[in-house]
Amino acid sequence: xxxxSFQSVSKIYPPKSAGAQPLQALDQVSLDVQEGEFFGxxxxxxxxxxTLISILAGLSRASSGRVLVHGHDVQNDYAAARRLLGxxxxxxxxxxxxxVREALRFQSGYFGIRRNDDWIDELxxxxxxxxxxxxxxxxxxxxxxxRVLVAQALVHKPRVIVLDxxxxxxxxxxxxxxxxxxxxxxKQGHTVLLTTHYLxxxxxxxxxxxxxxRGQVVALERTSELLRTASAQVxxxxxxxELPPALQAIARVTGRxxxxxxxxxxxxxxxxxAIRAAALVAEDVEIRQADLExxxxxxxxxxxxxxxx
Amino acid sequence: MNGWQTLFYKEVLRFWKVAFQTIAAPVLTSVLYxxxxxxxxxxxxxxxxxLPYTAFLLPGLVMMSVLQNAFANSSSSLIQSKIMGNLVxxxxxxxxxxxxxxxxxxxxxVRGLAVGAxxxxxxxxxxxxxxAHPLWMAAFAFMGAAMLGALGVVAGLWAEKFDxxxxxxxxxxxxxxxxxGVFYSIHSLPAFWQRLSHFNPFFYMIDGFRYGFFGQSDxxxxxxxAVVATALLLVSTIxxxxxxxxxxxxx
Numbered sequence: 001x002x003x004x005s006f007q008s009v010s011k012i013y014p015p016k017s018a019g020a021q022p023l024q025a026l027d028q029v030s031l032d033v034q035e036g037e038f039f040g041x042x043x044x045x046x047x048x049x050x051t052l053i054s055i056l057a058g059l060s061r062a063s064s065g066r067v068l069v070h071g072h073d074v075q076n077d078y079a080a081a082r083r084l085l086g087x088x089x090x091x092x093x094x095x096x097x098x099x100v101r102e103a104l105r106f107q108s109g110y111f112g113i114r115r116n117d118d119w120i121d122e123l124x125x126x127x128x129x130x131x132x133x134x135x136x137x138x139x140x141x142x143x144x145x146x147r148v149l150v151a152q153a154l155v156h157k158p159r160v161i162v163l164d165x166x167x168x169x170x171x172x173x174x175x176x177x178x179x180x181x182x183x184x185x186x187k188q189g190h191t192v193l194l195t196t197h198y199l200x201x202x203x204x205x206x207x208x209x210x211x212x213x214r215g216q217v218v219a220l221e222r223t224s225e226l227l228r229t230a231s232a233q234v235x236x237x238x239x240x241x242e243l244p245p246a247l248q249a250i251a252r253v254t255g256r257x258x259x260x261x262x263x264x265x266x267x268x269x270x271x272x273x274a275i276r277a278a279a280l281v282a283e284d285v286e287i288r289q290a291d292l293e294x295x296x297x298x299x300x301x302x303x304x305x306x307x308x309x
Numbered sequence: 310m311n312g313w314q315t316l317f318y319k320e321v322l323r324f325w326k327v328a329f330q331t332i333a334a335p336v337l338t339s340v341l342y343x344x345x346x347x348x349x350x351x352x353x354x355x356x357x358x359x360l361p362y363t364a365f366l367l368p369g370l371v372m373m374s375v376l377q378n379a380f381a382n383s384s385s386s387l388i389q390s391k392i393m394g395n396l397v398x399x400x401x402x403x404x405x406x407x408x409x410x411x412x413x414x415x416x417x418x419v420r421g422l423a424v425g426a427x428x429x430x431x432x433x434x435x436x437x438x439x440x441a442h443p444l445w446m447a448a449f450a451f452m453g454a455a456m457l458g459a460l461g462v463v464a465g466l467w468a469e470k471f472d473x474x475x476x477x478x479x480x481x482x483x484x485x486x487x488x489x490g491v492f493y494s495i496h497s498l499p500a501f502w503q504r505l506s507h508f509n510p511f512f513y514m515i516d517g518f519r520y521g522f523f524g525q526s527d528x529x530x531x532x533x534x535a536v537v538a539t540a541l542l543l544v545s546t547i548x549x550x551x552x553x554x555x556x557x558x559x560x
Contacts, residue, residue, distance in 0.1 A: 059400055060560040079403035087401050093394035097323050103398075109315025110402035152398060 001071050003160050003191040004033040004056065009065035011051050011215075025051040027215040028065070033193060033208075035070075035159075038186050040206030040223070041195045042296060047212040049195040050090055053164050056193075057087045069160060083111060086158030090165045090195075094137040094145050100124070101133045103148060104155055111156040123151040126181045128174075143174050150178065160191045167198060179205060203227070203292035211299050219299045223292070230290040230298060235260045235268055237275075237282040244278045247271060252297060261294065262287070313408035316399065320416030324382055331420060335378055336427035339370045343432045346492065356494045357525050364436045365519075367429075368446075369491035372518045374428045375450055376511065379421030379457035380464070380482050383413045387465025388474050396558060406552035410462065410545070417458025418451065425450060439522055445530055446521030449537065453514040456541040457482075462548040466556050485511045495527050510540040 011026040026048045033039045041049050054060035056067050058078050066073055072080040095103060101120065108116035124130045127147040132140060137148065150166065161182065167175045183205065186192050196202055202209060202223075209226060211219040219226065238256045242248075252259040262268050268287065275282050324331040347363040356365040390396035399409070440446070460482075468474040489511035495503050506512045507528075517533030520526035526533070550556075 054560065057401055058559065059397065061555075079405065082401060082403045085401070089397050089401075091394050091397075093397060095390075095395040095398065096393070097326055098319075106315055106319045107398060107402075109318075110312045110399065110404055112312045112403075153401075 001035075002032040002068070003035040003037070003070055004039075004193060005068040006031050006052065006056075007066050007068070009052065009055060009062045009067060011048070011055065011060070012063045025215050026055075026062070029212070029215070029217055030065075031210050031217060031220055033160075033191060035191055036186070036189050038183075038192045038205055038207050039194065040202040040209040041193060041212065042199070042202055042209060043195075043212035044300065046214075048215040049212055050164055051215075052212070053087070053162055053193075053195065056162065057085060058082060083156065084159045085162060086153035086156065086160070087162045088149050088153040088164060088166050090168070092142060092145055092149070094140075094148065096136070096138045099134050099136050100129060100140070100148055100151075103137060104151055107152045108155040113156055116155060119157065120151075120155065123154055126177075127151055128177055143170055146170055147174065147178075154185075158190070160193065161185060162193045164195050165197065166194070167196060167201065175201075199292040199296055209292075211296065213300060218302075226295050227290065227292065230295040232264075232290065233262050234288050234290050234294055235262045235271055235285070236288055237285040239275070239280050239282060241278070241280045243280075244274050247274055252294070259294075261290070261298070312402060312404050313412050316404060316408065316412035317415045320382070320386060320412055321419050323386060324416070324420050331378070331382070332424055332427055335374050335424045336431055339374050339428040340431045342370055343367065343435065347435065356497075357523070360523065360525075361436065364438065364523075365494070366492065367432055367436055367438065368519045368522045369515050370432070371425045371428045372450065372453060372515045373486050373489075373491045375421040375425035375454050376457045376486055376514065377482065378424040379417040379454040380461040380478070382417040382420040383458050383461030384465040384468070384474060384477070385461075386413065386416075387462065388468050388471065391465075391469075391558065392471070400558060406549055409552045410459070410549050413462050413465075414455055414458035414545075414548075417461055418454040421454035421457065422450060425454075439524075441524035442521045442530075444521070446518060448534065449514055449518040449521060452537050452541050453511075453518070456510075456514075456537065456544055459541070459544045459548045463544065463551060466548075466551050466558060469557070485509055488512075489515050490527065491515055510536055513537050513540075 006029050009026055009029045013023040013025060015022050029052060041052065043049050051060065055062045056074060058074050061075065069081040069084045072084065074081045098106070104120045104123070105116065108120070124133055127150060129144065129147050129151065132144060137145065140148065146166065153161065163182070166178060182192060194202065194206060206223050209221060209223050210217055236257065236259045239258050240256065243251055243258060247260060250260060260271050262271065272282065343363065343366065346366060350362045354362040356362065464474060464477045468477060488506065489509050490506065495506045495512065498506065513528070513533035513536040516526045516528055517530050517537060520530040
C-alpha cells in the first residue's frame with residue numbers, strides 16, 4: 001500500500017468576481033508515494049504544490065478525485081489520515097500567547113498524547129531549540145519560529161512528514177540541521193514529501209521527483225533518471241554584452257553567467273562560434289554535467305511548447 | 310485519549326493569560342454601571358413594587374457580563390487565530406467538529422461565568438440579595454453562556470476581518486443585551502416595545518436568571534427556559550454545521 005496516493009485530484013476555485021474565469025489549480029493529478037520514500041514535489045510558483053498539500057492535510061477540499069494516506073481517505077477517514085501526517089506549513093505562523101514548550105505540549109495533546117516531554121526534548125535538541133524552550137513565541141526570530149513549526153509537525157511521530165518549502169528564507173545553519181534531522185527520520189522509515197525552490201536540495205535529498213506545472217504533472221521520475229535523460233552537459237561561460245537571439249532562447253542567464261545546454265562537441269563549437277561572430281569575448285569557459293535545475297527548466301520549457309502545439 | 314480537553318485547556322489558558330483584559334476590565338465596567346445607575350436611580354425607581362433598583366439591577370448586570378464575555382471569548386479567539394494563521398495547528402489535528410465545539414463553547418462558558426462571578430463579588434455587598442431559586446440561576450447562567458459561546462463560534466467563523474467582528478458585536482450583541490431588560494423591567498415599557506422584547510432571546514435569559522434571585526419575573530421561568538433551550542439548540546446546530554463543513558476555514 002502506498003504511503004500517499006493522489007488519485008485524479010482536481011481543484012477548481014470559483015471565479016473571484018462575476019465574469020472572471022474559474023481558476024483550475026490542479027488538473028487530474030495522480031501520483032503515489034511509497035512508504036519510506038523521500039519524494040520531491042517541484043514546480044514554479046502557482047503550479048499547485050501548496051494546493052495539493054492543503055488537500056492532503058485537510059486544509060482544503062478537492063473538487064474531484066481523492067487522496068489516501070496509508071489507505072485512509074483524507075475526507076471520509078480524516079482522523080486516521082491526520083494522525084499519520086505531520087505537516088510543516090509554508091506560512092511562518094505561531095500562537096503569540098504561548099511558549100515553545102507550551103505550543104508543543106498543546107500540539108501533542110490535540111493528537112491525544114499526554115506526557116510527551118521526552119520526545120519534545122529530543123525534538124528541541126535536534127532542532128537546536130533547547131535553550132528556547134521557555135521563550136515566548138513572540139520573542140523568537142523567523143528562523144527559530146520555523147524550527148518550532150517543524151517540531152510541532154513531528155510531536156506525534158507521524159509516519160509521513162510533509163514539508164512545504166521549509167527552507168524558504170532560512171539561513172545555512174538551520175538548513176543543515178534540518179536536513180540532517182529529516183534525513184535521519186527518513187532512514188528510520190518515515191516517508192517524506194518535500195516542496196522546495198532550492199533544486200540542489202531536492203537533487204541531494206529526493207529519491208523521486210514530480211514536477212508540476214499549471215496544476216498538471218509534467219514529470220514523474222527517479223531523480224537519477226531525470227538527471228540522466230537531461231541534455232548531457234552544460235556549457236558555462238561569462239560574457240559582457242547581449243547574447244545573439246538564437247542562443248538567448250535556450251540559455252540560462254544569471255547576470256554575467258551564461259549556461260547553454262550542449263549534447264556534443266559540434267554544438268559547443270557552434271555556440272562559441274556564434275558568440276565570437278557577435279563580437280563577444282567569452283571568459284571562464286567550462287563544461288559541466290547537467291544538474292536538476294537544468295532538467296527543471298528543460299521540462300518546464302518543453303511542456304510550454306507542448307501546450308502551444 | 311481526549312484531544313478536546315487539550316483544546317479546551319488551551320482556550321481557557323489563552324484568556325487567563327490576559328485576565329486583566331478579559332476578566333478584570335469587564336468586571337470593572339459592570340461595577341461602574343452599578344455605582345452610577347444605582348446612585349442616580351436608587352431613590353426614584355422601584356421594581357415589582359417593593360424591590361430596590363440596585364437589587365433589581367445586579368442580576369441583570371451579572372447576566373449581561375456573562376453573555377457578552379462568553380461571546381467575546383470564542384469569537385475573538387477564532388478570528389485572531391484565523392488572521393494570525395495559527396488556526397492551522399488545530400486544523401491539522403484529528404479533532405472532530407464536536408471536539409472543536411465542546412472546547413470553544415466550554416471555554417466561553419468558563420470565561421462568562423468567571424466574569425459573572427467577579428461582578429457578583431464586587432457588587433454583591435452593595436445590596437441585600439436573595440437567592441430564591443439557585444438552581445434556576447445556575448441553569449440560565451450556564452445555558453446563556455453556552456448559547457453566546459456558540460454564537461461566538463458562528464461569528465468567529467463568519468468574520469474575515471476585525472471590522473466585521475466589531476460590527477457583529479456592536480450592532481447585534483450589544484443592542485440585544487442592552488435592550489433585554491438588564492436596566493429595567495419590560496413592564497415599564499410602552500406596549501409596542503414590550504411586545505418587541507418578547508422576540509429577544511436575551512430577554513428570557515435575563516428574566517429567567519432574575520427569577521432565580523427574587524422568585525419574581527416578567528414571564529414564567531418555564532417559558533424562559535423553553536425559549537433559551539430552543540435558542541441554544543438552534544445556534545449550536547448552526548455552529549456544529551459550520552464546523553463540520555469547515556465554513557471559511559477549510560477551502
